[in-house]
Amino acid sequence: MPQKLIVxxxxxxxxxxxxxxxxDRDGFKAFKKAIDELTCxxxxxxxxxxxxxxxxxxxxxxxxxxDLARKAQxxxxxxxxxxxxxxxxxxxxxxxxxxxxxxxxxxxxxxxxAIGAKKGYIxxxxxxxxxxxxxxxxxxxxxxxxxxxxxxxxxxxxxxxVCGEETAxxxxxxxxxxxxxxxxxxxxxxxxxxxxxxxxNVETLMNIPQIILNGAHWFNQIGTDQSKGTKVFxxxxxxxxxxxxxxxxxxxxxxxxxxxxxxxxxxxxxxxxATGKIIPYEMIDTPLAFESILGAGAVTVFDETRDIVDVVxxxxxxxxxxxxxxxxxxxxxxxxxxxxxxxxxxxxGLEEDIEVLQRLASAMMLSSLCGLGQAAPIPxxxxxxxxxxxxxxxxxKN
Amino acid sequence: MxxxxxxxxxxxxxxxxxxxxxxxAQENGIDIPTLCYKTELKPIGACRICVVEVEGxxxxxxxxxxxIAQGMVIHTHSxxxxxxxxxxxxxxxxxxxxxxxxCDKGNMCELRKIAADMEVALPPxxxxxxxxxxxxxxxxxxxxxxxxxxxxxxxRSCSExxxxxxxxxxxxxxxxxxxxxxxxxxxxxxxxxxxxCTRFCPTGALSKPREVGEEKKGEAxxxxx
Numbered sequence: 001m002p003q004k005l006i007v008x009x010x011x012x013x014x015x016x017x018x019x020x021x022x023x024d025r026d027g028f029k030a031f032k033k034a035i036d037e038l039t040c041x042x043x044x045x046x047x048x049x050x051x052x053x054x055x056x057x058x059x060x061x062x063x064x065x066x067d068l069a070r071k072a073q074x075x076x077x078x079x080x081x082x083x084x085x086x087x088x089x090x091x092x093x094x095x096x097x098x099x100x101x102x103x104x105x106x107x108x109x110x111x112x113x114a115i116g117a118k119k120g121y122i123x124x125x126x127x128x129x130x131x132x133x134x135x136x137x138x139x140x141x142x143x144x145x146x147x148x149x150x151x152x153x154x155x156x157x158x159x160x161x162v163c164g165e166e167t168a169x170x171x172x173x174x175x176x177x178x179x180x181x182x183x184x185x186x187x188x189x190x191x192x193x194x195x196x197x198x199x200x201n202v203e204t205l206m207n208i209p210q211i212i213l214n215g216a217h218w219f220n221q222i223g224t225d226q227s228k229g230t231k232v233f234x235x236x237x238x239x240x241x242x243x244x245x246x247x248x249x250x251x252x253x254x255x256x257x258x259x260x261x262x263x264x265x266x267x268x269x270x271x272x273x274a275t276g277k278i279i280p281y282e283m284i285d286t287p288l289a290f291e292s293i294l295g296a297g298a299v300t301v302f303d304e305t306r307d308i309v310d311v312v313x314x315x316x317x318x319x320x321x322x323x324x325x326x327x328x329x330x331x332x333x334x335x336x337x338x339x340x341x342x343x344x345x346x347x348x349g350l351e352e353d354i355e356v357l358q359r360l361a362s363a364m365m366l367s368s369l370c371g372l373g374q375a376a377p378i379p380x381x382x383x384x385x386x387x388x389x390x391x392x393x394x395x396x397k398n
Numbered sequence: 399m400x401x402x403x404x405x406x407x408x409x410x411x412x413x414x415x416x417x418x419x420x421x422x423a424q425e426n427g428i429d430i431p432t433l434c435y436k437t438e439l440k441p442i443g444a445c446r447i448c449v450v451e452v453e454g455x456x457x458x459x460x461x462x463x464x465x466i467a468q469g470m471v472i473h474t475h476s477x478x479x480x481x482x483x484x485x486x487x488x489x490x491x492x493x494x495x496x497x498x499x500x501c502d503k504g505n506m507c508e509l510r511k512i513a514a515d516m517e518v519a520l521p522p523x524x525x526x527x528x529x530x531x532x533x534x535x536x537x538x539x540x541x542x543x544x545x546x547x548x549x550x551x552x553x554r555s556c557s558e559x560x561x562x563x564x565x566x567x568x569x570x571x572x573x574x575x576x577x578x579x580x581x582x583x584x585x586x587x588x589x590x591x592x593x594x595c596t597r598f599c600p601t602g603a604l605s606k607p608r609e610v611g612e613e614k615k616g617e618a619x620x621x622x623x
Binding site for chain 1: 441442443444445446447457458463478481482485486489490492493522524525526547548566567569570571572573574
């Protein structure tokens, strides 16, 4: 299946430093349509009907989120764009921000109108500090008069992985230590500064103007039953052509990895970054969709020369480092798992370790406070399922 | 106020809007263990000991902070819940010093009590322990952070009850730590003798300095032999 461009339609076509090139590509037509022809409710209904789901990894229905925030009572409301892009192996948001900041701004303005917010924040990953063109794009949009009732501020993160988690992100914007909050209350009812807030990934928002312009029905035709539209993937690892690819949801992992990115002798693919599921080569035909595997779109390919235990150990080391330390299962559990995997890497695993790993993984997945702790053991569980012998071979013999 | 009916462990129980699962359980004599939760403090859901199973929920939920909803079906002691709680206690014990027999809080320690109640013995895995120097320069408070389980009751009680904000959490993950200022040892400059936090500490991490007894004030005795 060839690439299908909805999110990336302007990337490389317009000049990101010049708003007029964007206006020539139907820029801000969706925004005008929304405020001139549609009520707030009609906008959220349109998004609901389109079946658009969050592209940050969790896949929550976008329209429902907006609708909850629209109905929520609050003297002030906020729209946040999550551009933290902390997931290991994702770089699609940077690619988008560098090439088409205007669509994002337009989408945020539409979101602001839909839920009744006057202020929006772009939470930008600290490493993307160089993206001055984003500030410039906001300025140009303001000058053209599209941000009269809604203003956008950029807030930079300080390099914490967990701040990509929505509640930790809001703490970070509030100037606090970035740590997950418990849910409920969910952000649409009590989010940033306890006010109704919607928080969407860059890529989710990029779909909005096209949905408003072309209608929910058009969008609804693309993709699978439960996964509508396209997905932008960041492919890296042992491939000849790493990069950003946009495919219709439901496309096979094989098409992306082998046909587009030209990978050879694939041993496994990790889909979704450090906490992503591990897909062995035998399952390379798995469709990429919310029903099967997706995550935030990080696709890391490992060829036959790679050692699975080492890969999982490094993932866990990263996650242990990035755990915020608030909840016990994640703070302590990631550390114990790292120590056990380190033993396996040295070839000194213990017979009972595999059972311990499974017990810890289950407790962490069931009881951790946020997505980091809940998803952290996934690579461990998956590698134990598909590559168990790699572990067993490293159990100390005597 | 609206009445909400939930099912806990098979019995239909009544609560009102805004109540948490833990509050309804406690009102009805169902014992759910807690560590970071205290009625006087705002819940933070950090220790995860109080997790319960709510039908339809992908994960277990913290009962101290999850509000009840109409028709919720809750299991507070299902095998899944007990197994998870047990693993969390083991995790907390694994990095805790093995000095219970000489710890002043030994028999009052809430972690130890929960471990005993849940029949958790020595954890089946090892992890490095956090050893920090004991901070005993303050005349009002002795801190031994090696025994800290990061429940943050001191942080919250100092902020919410004493309204002093002496404590904060610094560093990340396993290395996170309750600190004073820029991670300085606690001294009398920052902390007075309000004694709020020491009463909230579940373990031996915070205590009052031992009073020097009268016996040490007498003159030295020399026994000739």
